Amino acid sequence: MSEEEKEAPIEEKEAEKTEKRKKEEKGVFTLYKIDEGKITRLRPTCERCGPGYFMADHGDRYACGHCGFTRYKQTEK
């Protein structure tokens, strides 16, 4: 069984890489949300590193930039 694979000519164009600059404020103020005296952590902390190490939000999962620990979000209703 040998199927002839059609190799489409790939045009290698040097695409101009436009670096998207995310306006991401890196600060502790973005991690906390103070609501009527209550402090709410917007992001979970790493289970390995302990409290103080926040995990980055990657959409469907959280990742710790310190140890690389990844935790998937629980989609419980």
Ligand SMILES: [Zn+2]
């Ligand atoms: Zn960690």
